[in-house]
Amino acid sequence: MTFHSPLIRRAIPVLVAGILLAPPSAAQTDPLPSWNDGANKQAIIAFVEAVTEEGGPDYVAPGDRIATFDNDGTLWPEHPIYTQLAFAIDRLKAMAPEHPEWQNTEPFKFAIENDMEALAKGGEKGFMEIIAATHAGMSTADFEKIVTDWYKTARHPRFDRAYTDLAYQPMLDLMDYLRANEFKTFIVSGGGIEFMRPMTEAVYGIPTEQVVGSSIKTKFEMVDGKPMLMRLPEVAFVDNEGGKPVGINAHIGKLPIAAFGNTDGDIQMLEWTAAGDGKRLMMLVFHDDADREYAYGPANGEPETHFGAFTQALMDQATRSGWNVISMKNDWATIFPPMK
Amino acid sequence: MTFHSPLIRRAIPVLVAGILLAPPSAAQTDPLPSWNDGANKQAIIAFVEAVTEEGGPDYVAPGDRIATFDNDGTLWPEHPIYTQLAFAIDRLKAMAPEHPEWQNTEPFKFAIENDMEALAKGGEKGFMEIIAATHAGMSTADFEKIVTDWYKTARHPRFDRAYTDLAYQPMLDLMDYLRANEFKTFIVSGGGIEFMRPMTEAVYGIPTEQVVGSSIKTKFEMVDGKPMLMRLPEVAFVDNEGGKPVGINAHIGKLPIAAFGNTDGDIQMLEWTAAGDGKRLMMLVFHDDADREYAYGPANGEPETHFGAFTQALMDQATRSGWNVISMKNDWATIFPPMK
Numbered sequence: 001m002t003f004h005s006p007l008i009r010r011a012i013p014v015l016v017a018g019i020l021l022a023p024p025s026a027a028q029t030d031p032l033p034s035w036n037d038g039a040n041k042q043a044i045i046a047f048v049e050a051v052t053e054e055g056g057p058d059y060v061a062p063g064d065r066i067a068t069f070d071n072d073g074t075l076w077p078e079h080p081i082y083t084q085l086a087f088a089i090d091r092l093k094a095m096a097p098e099h100p101e102w103q104n105t106e107p108f109k110f111a112i113e114n115d116m117e118a119l120a121k122g123g124e125k126g127f128m129e130i131i132a133a134t135h136a137g138m139s140t141a142d143f144e145k146i147v148t149d150w151y152k153t154a155r156h157p158r159f160d161r162a163y164t165d166l167a168y169q170p171m172l173d174l175m176d177y178l179r180a181n182e183f184k185t186f187i188v189s190g191g192g193i194e195f196m197r198p199m200t201e202a203v204y205g206i207p208t209e210q211v212v213g214s215s216i217k218t219k220f221e222m223v224d225g226k227p228m229l230m231r232l233p234e235v236a237f238v239d240n241e242g243g244k245p246v247g248i249n250a251h252i253g254k255l256p257i258a259a260f261g262n263t264d265g266d267i268q269m270l271e272w273t274a275a276g277d278g279k280r281l282m283m284l285v286f287h288d289d290a291d292r293e294y295a296y297g298p299a300n301g302e303p304e305t306h307f308g309a310f311t312q313a314l315m316d317q318a319t320r321s322g323w324n325v326i327s328m329k330n331d332w333a334t335i336f337p338p339m340k
Numbered sequence: 341m342t343f344h345s346p347l348i349r350r351a352i353p354v355l356v357a358g359i360l361l362a363p364p365s366a367a368q369t370d371p372l373p374s375w376n377d378g379a380n381k382q383a384i385i386a387f388v389e390a391v392t393e394e395g396g397p398d399y400v401a402p403g404d405r406i407a408t409f410d411n412d413g414t415l416w417p418e419h420p421i422y423t424q425l426a427f428a429i430d431r432l433k434a435m436a437p438e439h440p441e442w443q444n445t446e447p448f449k450f451a452i453e454n455d456m457e458a459l460a461k462g463g464e465k466g467f468m469e470i471i472a473a474t475h476a477g478m479s480t481a482d483f484e485k486i487v488t489d490w491y492k493t494a495r496h497p498r499f500d501r502a503y504t505d506l507a508y509q510p511m512l513d514l515m516d517y518l519r520a521n522e523f524k525t526f527i528v529s530g531g532g533i534e535f536m537r538p539m540t541e542a543v544y545g546i547p548t549e550q551v552v553g554s555s556i557k558t559k560f561e562m563v564d565g566k567p568m569l570m571r572l573p574e575v576a577f578v579d580n581e582g583g584k585p586v587g588i589n590a591h592i593g594k595l596p597i598a599a600f601g602n603t604d605g606d607i608q609m610l611e612w613t614a615a616g617d618g619k620r621l622m623m624l625v626f627h628d629d630a631d632r633e634y635a636y637g638p639a640n641g642e643p644e645t646h647f648g649a650f651t652q653a654l655m656d657q658a659t660r661s662g663w664n665v666i667s668m669k670n671d672w673a674t675i676f677p678p679m680k
Contacts, residue, residue: 063541063547066549140589184549193590193593194593197593208592208593208594209524209593209594210549211593218589219582219586220582222611227585227608227611227612227615229586229589236590242559242560243560245567245569246558246559246560249558250533250555250558250576251549251591252548252549253533253534253537253551254549268560268567271567272560272567275566275567
């Protein structure tokens with residue numbers, strides 16, 4: 001057998017090299033290098049192998065391999081306060097010179113004085129007033145620029161790193177592993193959809209169209225002949241608790257086969273995921289690592305927290321339902337990506 | 341040169357066959373076989389080649405190659421009535437035995453008597469009453485089954501084919517061509533999101549998560565220990581006119597670079613698409629082919645229609661804005677896919 005075509009002669013060494021240099025098979029490479037060996041890592045790998053085994057009893061077609069992730073406390077920290085609240089407070093302070101009345105008005109004065117305890121006591125109403133003051137009244141394009149600029153300069157108070165450098169490395173590995181197995185990964189978070197989108201592609205590899213979150217209303221307007229979406233101080237959707245299945249249905253239109261959360265606000269997302277036929281994976285991140293990150297919440301023997309509630313009832317429901325609880329302390333070999 | 345590895349020996353004939361049987365290059369194959377040669381076909385091809393030319397001045401990264409399509413009248417017929425209205429009327433008739441009062445109540449009696457003119461005169465209010473009666477009061481899963489079953493049996497009154505066999509072949513070719521060039525294709529329709537989703541993957545190759553539409557509210561409930569989303573008789577979102585940019589922003593989170601519509605309800609989507617920097621493609625399907633499909637609307641010299649308005653003002657705006665108007669009669673070599 002001889003080959004005269006130059007194209008084929010060029011192709012053969014490439015083919016040979018391809019075979020010689022092929023990486024070891026997936027079974028030999030650790031797909032989750034930042035996870036310690038244990039039941040949770042095994043559960044993830046067993047799940048992925050089962051649903052991707054063609055002809056196997058648990059096979060799921062790629063188009064139906066939907067995985068949803070809560071954001072705050074699941075993909076990045078939510079302590080000492082939610083990242084979005086840190087943003088809102090920074091915005092309030094930047095805007096304060098134009099609003100001298102805020103010095104004497106709740107909840108604004110608490111934010112300006114860094115009194116997180118008083119701020120948190122104001123609950124949802126106070127938080128919504130701060131959102132309205134800082135997140136509305138501009139175009140979506142202007143808001144995107146404000147958020148993008150903030151991500152570039154803001155630092156986490158304890159870790160002294162950009163918030164966007166604090167995604168949990170094990171969850172990044174997990175999302176990479178799922179996507180390598182033709183999963184589509186979605187964020188389904190109580191956080192603001194427009195607050196997350198400027199960073200999700202760069203930080204998590206998740207494009208804007210795969211982000212589900214809470215939102216305020218927007219309105220199409222022509223301003224000086226230029227079309228704009230103006231952000232209104234009115235809630236459109238709260239993507240938490242029972243809102244998570246609603247948001248999943250509205251944006252995705254099919255049931256996830258895997259869902260990852262970390263608080264009571266994620267219960268309905270996990271129940272909704274579990275409701276489908278076939279193999280499912282439901283997991284909860286448990287913050288029990290005060291040394292490397294945080295340990296908080298009643299299920300941890302700690303007092304209640306305003307930011308991320310993992311109640312004893314949730315721990316009981318996880319046990320009862322066969323949901324995997326991830327111990328940050330025991331399951332994760334590393335927490336954050338290496339410093340650049 | 342000899343090869344001893346069985347793997348390589350097996351690979352070579354495959355390689356040779358691959359080269360011998362390789363299709364002609366894209367430049368030689370017609371990417372839009374159901375389109376007649378002309379300015380519109382050329383505009384599409386020139387646009388795709390420009391935005392995909394790496395290093396070229398108009399290059400757009402694959403992740404930003406977003407194309408949005410209206411559905412009724414853009415991807416399939418909207419005459420003699422919207423497909424979703426045909427579904428609603430069929431549902432009303434099926435439910436009528438349990439609702440004897442409908443025989444004497446507007447708008448239900450008009451629907452049951454097939455009086456489309458009277459029904460259309462009732463406008464949005466009447467239509468919403470019919471939607472509430474036929475689209476709400478069941479779970480999302482039950483509604484999906486009802487719609488899926490209807491698509492299997494319903495026939496278009498003129499063409500006597502399933503509605504799902506009446507997607508416009510030129511638009512199917514166009515979507516295939518865009519996706520082959522790493523575009524992500526989305527439906528952005530005034531129609532009900534849950535009415536479209538059961539067929540979009542099979543008919544258009546568009547997965548549920550890339551469908552944007554109008555919606556009613558849903559509520560998460562546990563029914564006999566099983567989680568459900570119940571459909572409520574309350575509008576959540578109207579994805580038409582200024583709602584289209586809102587829906588695009590909510591679901592996609594970035595500007596389309598190409599948008600396709602066919603009525604005044606699509607103006608804002610096209611304006612929103614045109615507002616971005618860089619090369620853009622805005623096109624409108626014009627129904628001027630009474631022989632093979634329909635010719636309707638004022639811009640066609642026909643009276644106003646209740647289903648799909650292409651006004652003279654829209655025609656003027658298209659001319660002024662450089663939006664391409666597709667003549668079904670002249671631009672499309674075929675209208676519907678071949679009979680199976």
